[in-house]
Amino acid sequence: MFHYPVEITHLDNGDVMVWFTDIPEAMTYGDNEEFALEWAQDALHVALSGYMDEHRDIPSPSIAKPGQNTVSPAPIVGVKLCLYQEIRDRGISQLKLAKLLHCDARQIRRLLDLDHQSTVSQLMDAAEVLGFELDIELTRRQGGNHPGVN
Structure with a gap:
């Protein structure tokens, strides 16, 4: 649905910054890429909520480059x-x-x-x-089963 490509920048202090080219208001950072990407969804939610508060259109995601990370809203x-x-x-x-x-x-x-x-x-x-059908499906994550579940 909304898979927004992100740019990842490694900062001089060792932190990692993640930002969205399609939504410049959404950016965050973390101690490493994993944490920065986890926080990126929250930054995305906050920025898009701001778009809604300002009665702006929700930007369509651009196409991710090969190997580029994407972040989607919940x-x-x-x-x-x-x-x-x-x-x-x-x-x-x-x-x-x-x-x-x-x-x-x-x-x-x-x-x-x-x-x-x-x-x-x-x-x-x-x-x-509004003329839509909400279709819910489960998709297996990469890596398979959750630890401790057979």
Whole structure:
């Protein structure tokens, strides 16, 4: 859905900085690449939440270069970003979406709030009234099983 390429810079003090070429407001750092990449998702969420607060479009990710790392928002956040962009693209107000969902406009604000823990059912309902189907699938991580699980 949203797989944003990141640039990684090793700083003179030994820290590692990660930044997004598509979202210049999103950058972070860590003691090493692993920690910096872990924090990158949080930086991405904060920056995209700012885009939403400012009523801006969500930038489309550019194509990653071969071997380039990408960072994606958490799955629920990704769904919220898609719903937000769809109502922007179609010129649907939050009030109109609330009427379509037979709920209060405050519920729509919470539904689109990246920090609010919306339920999958709420997101599915919103996707449906906008003409989408929410499809959830599990994908095995690289490295296979979790340690301690047979």
